Each structure stands twice: as C-alpha cells, then as structure tokens.
Amino acid sequence: MATIEVERQILPILGSPNQGARFYNPELPSSEPFVPGHRTCAGCGPSIQYRMTSKASGDNTILVGPTGCMYVANSSYLCTPYNVPWAHTQIGSAGSFTAGVAAAYEAMIRKGKWKGKFPNIICEAGDGSASDIGLASISGALYRNHDCLIICYDNEQYANTGIQASSRTPYGGMTTFSPPGPLVPEGKKLFPKDLARMMAAGHPHCYVATASVGYPIDLMNKVRKGLNHKGAAYLMVYTPCQKGFVYETPRSIDLGRLVVECGLYPIWEWNPEKRAFDYSFRPQNMRPVSEYLKLQGRFGHLHAEHIATLQKFANEQWRMMGVQLPEALIHAADAKNLTNMAAAAEAEAVAQTL
Amino acid sequence: MATMTERKKKTVRINGCVASAQAAKYADVDVIAAYPIRPYTATMMALAQMVANGELDAEYIVADSEHSQLSIAHGAASSGARVFTGSSGVGVQFAYELYSPISGSRMPVQMMIADRTLDPPGDFGSEHTDALSTRDMGWLMGWSCDAQEAFDNHLIAYRIGEDPRVLLPQMVCQDGFFVSHITGDVDLPDPSQVKEFLPPYKHPYPLDPRHPVSHGPQIMPEQGPPLQLERARAMEDSMAVIEQAHEEFAQIFGRRYDPWVEEFMTDDADDADVVFFMQGAHAVTARFAIQHMREKGLKVGLVRLRTIRPYPTDRVKEVLSKFKVVGVIETNMALGSVSSGGVLYGEVAAALYESQKRPLVISFMAGMGGEAIVLKEFYWMTQKMMDAQKRGKIEKRTHWVGFEE
Numbered sequence: 005m006a007t008i009e010v011e012r013q014i015l016p017i018l019g020s021p022n023q024g025a026r027f028y029n030p031e032l033p034s035s036e037p038f039v040p041g042h043r044t045c046a047g048c049g050p051s052i053q054y055r056m057t058s059k060a061s062g063d064n065t066i067l068v069g070p071t072g073c074m075y076v077a078n079s080s081y082l083c084t085p086y087n088v089p090w091a092h093t094q095i096g097s098a099g100s101f102t103a104g105v106a107a108a109y110e111a112m113i114r115k116g117k118w119k120g121k122f123p124n125i126i127c128e129a130g131d132g133s134a135s136d137i138g139l140a141s142i143s144g145a146l147y148r149n150h151d152c153l154i155i156c157y158d159n160e161q162y163a164n165t166g167i168q169a170s171s172r173t174p175y176g177g178m179t180t181f182s183p184p185g186p187l188v189p190e191g192k193k194l195f196p197k198d199l200a201r202m203m204a205a206g207h208p209h210c211y212v213a214t215a216s217v218g219y220p221i222d223l224m225n226k227v228r229k230g231l232n233h234k235g236a237a238y239l240m241v242y243t244p245c246q247k248g249f250v251y252e253t254p255r256s257i258d259l260g261r262l263v264v265e266c267g268l269y270p271i272w273e274w275n276p277e278k279r280a281f282d283y284s285f286r287p288q289n290m291r292p293v294s295e296y297l298k299l300q301g302r303f304g305h306l307h308a309e310h311i312a313t314l315q316k317f318a319n320e321q322w323r324m325m326g327v328q329l330p331e332a333l334i335h336a337a338d339a340k341n342l343t344n345m346a347a348a349a350e351a352e353a354v355a356q357t358l
Numbered sequence: 359m360a361t362m363t364e365r366k367k368k369t370v371r372i373n374g375c376v377a378s379a380q381a382a383k384y385a386d387v388d389v390i391a392a393y394p395i396r397p398y399t400a401t402m403m404a405l406a407q408m409v410a411n412g413e414l415d416a417e418y419i420v421a422d423s424e425h426s427q428l429s430i431a432h433g434a435a436s437s438g439a440r441v442f443t444g445s446s447g448v449g450v451q452f453a454y455e456l457y458s459p460i461s462g463s464r465m466p467v468q469m470m471i472a473d474r475t476l477d478p479p480g481d482f483g484s485e486h487t488d489a490l491s492t493r494d495m496g497w498l499m500g501w502s503c504d505a506q507e508a509f510d511n512h513l514i515a516y517r518i519g520e521d522p523r524v525l526l527p528q529m530v531c532q533d534g535f536f537v538s539h540i541t542g543d544v545d546l547p548d549p550s551q552v553k554e555f556l557p558p559y560k561h562p563y564p565l566d567p568r569h570p571v572s573h574g575p576q577i578m579p580e581q582g583p584p585l586q587l588e589r590a591r592a593m594e595d596s597m598a599v600i601e602q603a604h605e606e607f608a609q610i611f612g613r614r615y616d617p618w619v620e621e622f623m624t625d626d627a628d629d630a631d632v633v634f635f636m637q638g639a640h641a642v643t644a645r646f647a648i649q650h651m652r653e654k655g656l657k658v659g660l661v662r663l664r665t666i667r668p669y670p671t672d673r674v675k676e677v678l679s680k681f682k683v684v685g686v687i688e689t690n691m692a693l694g695s696v697s698s699g700g701v702l703y704g705e706v707a708a709a710l711y712e713s714q715k716r717p718l719v720i721s722f723m724a725g726m727g728g729e730a731i732v733l734k735e736f737y738w739m740t741q742k743m744m745d746a747q748k749r750g751k752i753e754k755r756t757h758w759v760g761f762e763e
Contacts, residue, residue: 007415064567068433079575089565091436091463092574094455097429100421104389104433104441105565107417111388111439115415117558118438123567141429144422
C-alpha cells in the first residue's frame with residue numbers, strides 16, 4: 005500500500021523569562037483561536053488558561069472539550085468562542101474522543117484523504133474529567149501514545165455543577181460535597197490525587213508537566229513542548245475559580261503565583277527522553293501556606309491545626325523538589341505557631357445551627 | 359480493461375464475525391476501535407490480522423473500554439474518517455452514554471453487534487436484548503440471519519448512514535454464535551463493485567482546521583426541540599434512502615433483499631393462516647420447520663424483520679394484516695412490558711392497531727439465553743397459533759417456550 009508520510013508542526017519555544025507575568029511579549033503570536041463571546045465568570049482561571057494555550061498552539065489546531073465549565077460556559081449554541089474546530093465530548097471521553105481525532109488524522113493523511121500538516125490536537129479536560137470519570141480514557145490515550153496534548157485545567161473541583169469536591173480538591177477545601185461541620189471541622193478530609201505524577205509514572209514515554217496561570221510564558225512553552233513532542237503529552241494547569249475558591253476577582257493571577265510560592269502546587273516537567281523529573285523551576289519567593297489560604301473563602305473555616313497539616317504537606321512537596329526548607333516554613337508547620345482563620349468561629353457557629 | 363467477467367469475485371467459507379471483518383476491509387475503513395468481549399471479538403481478531411498483514415490500511419486502536427471504543431469512533435468520525443467498531447452483551451451497554459451523542463451529532467459510525475445475553479449470570483449465549491435496549495437512540499438497526507447477509511448488510515449500512523440525506527450511525531446486528539460462529543459460503547465481491555456502490559465518506563462539517571466548526575455546543579431548553587425534530591426527521595427520511603440503497607445493491611452485487619421484511623411461504627399461492635414474526639438467525643431453522651409443516655398441510659409462514667430502526671410500521675401493518683394469527687418470536691427480554699415478554703410484541707401490536715383487519719398476536723419467549731429454537735418448539739408454537747385461530751382468541755399474550763405443556 006502506498007502511504008504518505010505524515011508531516012508534523014514544530015512550534016518555537018519563547019525565550020522570555022518564566023517569572024514575568026504582566027508585560028508585553030513581542031514573540032507572542034497574534035492569532036486568537038479563543039475569542040470573546042463566552043459566558044465564563046469574571047477572572048475565570050480556566051478561560052485565561054484556554055486563551056494562553058490556544059494562542060501558543062495557533063490556527064492549525066483542533067480542540068476537544070469534555071463536559072465541564074470550559075464546555076458549558078464557553079460554547080453557547082450559535083455563539084461559540086472558537087476560531088478553530090472544536091467538539092464537545094462526554095465528561096468520561098476526554099482521552100478517547102481525542103484519540104479518535106488523532107487516529108483519524110494519522111489515517112487520513114497517510115491514505116491521502118486529507119492534505120496538510122498534522123494538526124495540533126488538544127483536549128481541555130477539567131479536573132473532574134481528568135482525575136475521576138475520564139481517568140481511564142486519558143490513561144488509554146497516553147498509553148497508546150496518540151499525537152495529542154491532554155490538558156487538565158485544574159480548578160480543584162467540579163465547578164460547572166455548582167462546586168463539588170473532586171479527587172483534586174485540596175485538604176481543607178470547602179465545597180458543597182465537602183462542607184465543614186461539627187464532626188468534620190476541616191471540610192475536605194482527603195488529600196488530592198497526585199494526578200500529574202501518576203500520569204508521568206504510568207506513561208513514561210509521554211511529555212508530562214505541571215503549570216500555573218500565574219506563569220503564562222512557562223505555561224505556553226509547556227503547551228508547545230507538549231505539542232512538539234511526537235506522541236502523547238499531558239499538562240496539569242492550576243486555574244483558580246473565583247466562584248468556588250471565593251476570592252476577589254482581580255486576584256486570579258496572584259493566586260496562580262502564590263499557590264506555587266507556598267509549595268502547594270509544585271511546577272515540574274517529566275522528560276521522556278531522559279526518563280527523569282526536572283524540578284529546576286523556582287518561584288521568586290517562598291511563603292507559608294497561610295498567605296495563600298487567607299485570600300480564599302473556601303479555607304475560611306480552617307483551624308490552626310488544619311493549616312499546620314497543609315503546611316506539612318507543602319513542606320513535603322518542597323523536599324520532593326529538592327529545596328532546602330527555611331526555618332520559617334518548619335516553624336509554620338506547628339499548630340502552636342498558627343491562629344485559626346478569621347472566619348473559623350463564624351463557620352462553626354453557622355454549622356451548629358444547621 | 360476490466361469487464362464483468364474479469365472481476366475477481368470469490369467464494370470463501372467463513373463465519374459471521376469474519377464476514378463482518380471482511381466487509382470493513384472492503385469498505386476501506388480508516389479507524390477501528392476494538393475491545394474484547396465474546397462473541398463479537400473474532401471480528402476484531404480478524405481485522406487485527408488484516409492490519410498486521412498490510413491488507414488493510416487503518417488505525418487499529420485497542421480501547422480501554424467499550425465507552426472509550428464508542429468515544430474513539432465518535433472522535434474519528436467527527437474528523438472525517440470512516441469508522442468501524444463493535445461489541446456484544448454488557449459491552450453494548452457499557453457504551454450506552456455515547457449512542458445519543460453520536461446520532462445527535464449526526465456521525466455515521468458503524469457498530470457491529472454479535473448479540474449476547476446480558477448479565478446476570480454471565481451467560482454468553484445469544485439474545486437480542488443487548489442491541490434492542492438501545493433501539494431508540496437514533497441508530498439505524500437491523501439483523502442478518504447468516505454470514506453472507508451480514509457481509510452485505512455492513513456495506514449497505516455504510517451506504518445509507520453516510521448518505522448526506524441521512525448521516526446517522528448504524529448497528530449491524532447478528533446473532534451471537536448462530537451467525538457469528540457458524541461458517542457458511544460467502545461471496546466476496548470485486549473491490550470495483552464496492553467502489554461503485556459505496557462512495558468515499560465525506561461528512562459536510564468535519565473537524566478541519568481550514569473550515570472551523572463547533573460540534574455540540576451547549577444549548578438552551580428552547581433550542582432543544584428543533585434539533586430533536588431534525589434527528590427524528592433524519593430517521594424518517596432515511597426510509598427512501600434505505601430502499602434506494604438496497605435496489606442499487608441488487609443491481610451491482612446481484613443479491614436482492616427486501617429492506618424491511620423477508621416473507622417465506624406467505625404469498626397468495628401459499629395462503630398462510632398463521633405466521634411467525636421474528637428477527638435474525640433462528641429464521642433459518644424456522645424456514646426448515648415451516649417446509650416440514652407444509653408437507654403435513656399446515657398453513658404456516660414466516661415474516662422476518664430485516665430492519666427494526668427505522669421501523670417499517672406501514673409495511674408491517676400491511677403484511678401482517680393478511681393473516682389470522684401472528685406468533686412473535688422474541689429472543690429478547692422486556693421485563694414488565696406490554697406483554698410481560700419481549701420488545702417485539704409491542705412493535706407488532708402498535709403497527710396493527712390502525713389495521714382494519716387485525717390478526718391475533720401471541721408472543722413467544724424462545725431462543726432465550728442462547729438456546730437453539732429446535733424443530734419441535736416450532737411445531738409447538740404453530741399448534742398454539744392454530745389453537746388460537748380455531749378458538750378465535752388467544753390463550754395468553756406471552757408463552758415461555760419450553761416451560762409449558
């Protein structure tokens with residue numbers, strides 16, 4: 005059988021420093037595959053991520069949207085914000101539908117049924133899809149190594165359905181499925197699933213990385229590295245949700261940096277060639293977790309002991325990254341040195357009346 | 359120059375599973391989504407070997423579940439690829455979520471189903487309940503009764519489903535084991551015949567970066583009804599295309615099928631009083647039993663439904679109104695339904711409601727769990743129908759064959 009060789013796109017890596025968030029970068033492409041005209045909330049982290057990601061990917065792109073905020077709030081019938089092809093799929097079909105698109109293009113280009121460079125195929129799955137109901141389908145797509153990029157836009161909850169706990173909701177995070185009460189003062193008792201590391205460990209031939217909307221150039225470069233990697237790539241991106249996290253709307257990007265600076269969201273890359281983690285990313289500052297927690301209503305009920313538990317968790321993440329812990333962070337992991345959140349007493353009082 | 363006589367037709371002895379795989383190969387499918395479950399697995403085994411041998415250029419994907427199989431098929435069809443997938447039994451149901459989204463996005467995915475009893479308790483015999491449980495999801499659906507018909511139905515279904523006037527997915531069903539694992543002589547056509555019959559798949563709105571479209575954006579309640587109406591009309595409008603496709607198939611391949619029903623010993627000369635109404639492989643035994651009973655002077659015939667979705671209501675009404683008693687052989691379960699038996703009773707009774715001349719209708723639960731329907735059971739059922747004819751009324755709506763005197 006005569007076959008045509010599949011030609012793939014190579015996107016340049018941006019040279020700007022990772023730390024800069026708010027400045028004009030002339031290297032950024034002018035194309036806007038994700039345009040205004042959607043119904044996301046003001047300050048929506050996932051949609052900021054969506055714009056950066058699709059900008060990095062360019063116009064020869066196909067987007068796949070499993071059910072979630074980035075489906076429901078983005079794509080209103082007769083008014084969608086996508087300048088590139090986009091398809092909805094079921095919340096459990098993130099990896100499988102995307103695999104179908106990638107397989108179709110492999111076959112159609114090879115058999116001469118479609119002419120052009122292999123498109124960038126990106127799936128935008130929420131953390132509910134990526135960590136729970138669609139986990140097997142994504143693992144299948146990574147395992148089979150389809151040439152695509154699967155992004156988990158991680159807002160640490162099922163937000164579209166009205167803020168319910170997912171496997172990515174942090175310890176202590178209040179959601180409507182993990183409310184605090186006299187018997188469960190911390191709200192969410194479980195620690196989040198270590199999703200990105202699970203994907204790297206289980207699919208070592210894939211490019212896997214974590215990123216945050218607080219570091220746009222780093223995020224866009226990782227999108228491009230994932231797309232340039234021939235085969236499957238996986239990216240987990242911290243994308244705050246104003247509605248679920250309950251914070252002041254303009255602070256989305258600040259939270260995207262604070263979560264990294266306090267050690268709760270380690271930024272790393274898995275290098276599939278070297279089969280090794282790259283932990284060299286360092287934020288400008290290191291802070292105690294309380295500085296991140298106190299900006300968000302979802303943590304307003306926490307007591308000193310819960311904050312200390314989260315600090316211990318963050319400290320473990322720093323150690324995992326090979327960072328020498330400053331004395332202040334060790335100090336902050338002891339509940340004796342902490343105070344309850346300002347709203348904790350009120351939260352308790354409300355809970356008693358229920 | 360190739361002429362009709364030079365065409366490379368050949369007859370092979372293969373089972374229903376391999377016939378389905380051969381049809382997918384002749385259709386030059388681009389993407390295949392596989393996941394193992396008996397008995398349809400043998401189709402995917404055959405396709406895997408064809409791809410490994412270089413006989414078929416397709417992406418062969420071993421999915422992580424049936425849900426993923428159907429999602430892969432959905433994604434690939436949405437991108438413009440011709441897609442083949444399949445399943446059996448509980449596998450058909452594991453993928454249930456996808457059936458409506460696929461027909462709703464008007465993607466002509468093709469799925470081969472070799473029927474299997476649903477759990478419990480892990481019976482792998484054939485029963486039509488698996489596919490029939492999805493019958494109202496907007497998929498074209500019909501049963502073949504042998505390997506040749508299975509091969510033909512796959513090609514015909516692609517032709518119908520991919521027609522721009524239709525754009526609907528298709529379930530091409532065959533009885534597990536009775537078709538899937540019984541070998542028979544199958545005429546494989548010359549590829550040029552398939553080329554003439556089945557044009558390349560071309561969806562009008564694929565996911566193509568040069569012509570951006572959004573598939574399946576979220577809608578408001580008031581936007582729902584027009585889209586549902588469109589899908590309902592596509593199903594209705596497919597009937598003319600189905601008839602045209604069968605006609606052209608007959609002209610190109612030389613095998614003629616009535617798209618809706620096969621009638622056996624029911625014409626004026628045979629003048630049947632009582633008939634069996636059924637789908638699928640047990641019709642082969644039924645024909646034999648009927649011939650035997652005819653020799654004894656019993657006026658019995660057979661009406662085999664070939665396409666259940668879209669359901670040929672008028673045709674069923676017209677055909678069945680000719681008889682005194684209709685015995686519906688279910689081979690499926692519809693617990694607590696109209697007849698407390700199977701799905702087909704309701705379909706038959708509803709079609710006959712508008713008839714001026716309504717026959718008596720009896721439902722027979724036979725061929726359950728993958729059991730063969732043996733000759734003496736056909737004789738027993740015929741006796742029940744003739745008793746009803748004599749009495750002018752039925753004894754009861756549903757008989758569980760083999761559990762009564």
